[in-house]
Amino acid sequence: DAGVIQSPRHEVTEMGQEVTLRCKPISGHNSLFWYRQTMMRGLELLIYFNNNVPIDDSGMPEDRFSAKMPNASFSTLKIQPSEPRDSAVYFCASSRQGGRNEQFFGPGTRLTVL
């Protein structure tokens, strides 16, 4: 079985550019999570979708960040415009019923904003 798929694995961009991160959850999972990992703040939940609907976006840092889930097999996290402080590893995770069950993590996208 394919796990959670994320693309790209690495992204280097310049300040002010738009960045789009992509995620394909495990088939049959109805919950999807976007996390950000930095040395300073550790692992933070950015947004949680259930059945393609955003349930909790309280972790989204500011309006420059947006996330969509147009269907059960695809989600995007967009940063526009990007800033150097957005540099981090962004993880996507999915699960069958939310936090009580195991969250399966993708390999992450390492974003560097110059």
Place this chain on the structure above:
Amino acid sequence: AQSVTQPDIHITVSEGASLELRCNYSYGATPYLFWYVQSPGQGLQLLLKYFSGDTLVQGIKGFEAEFKRSQSSFNLRKPSVHWSDAAEYFCAVGALRDDYKLSFGAGTTVTVRA
């Protein structure tokens, strides 16, 4: 809100020696508890989880953890460490009320010396 503390930032252990990683949580009710492992450049993989019942839980890769309510702890142990266990380990707590949310500790990096 729930929170997790992992007191040890970095632990070095000899191959074949035992390993114990500490985790303390703060939560007003019975929590859901998880241990994840992150190998370099990889996503997080679930080692084990506790929801209820037997307070000693077995996980993958020979790991186990014990839930101690009186100490608000969920320490991870392995009797004999292998070089492949070198990784970062995260303890996480889930809340019954928002059962999708996981609060992660800052992580403990384990180095295994030959």
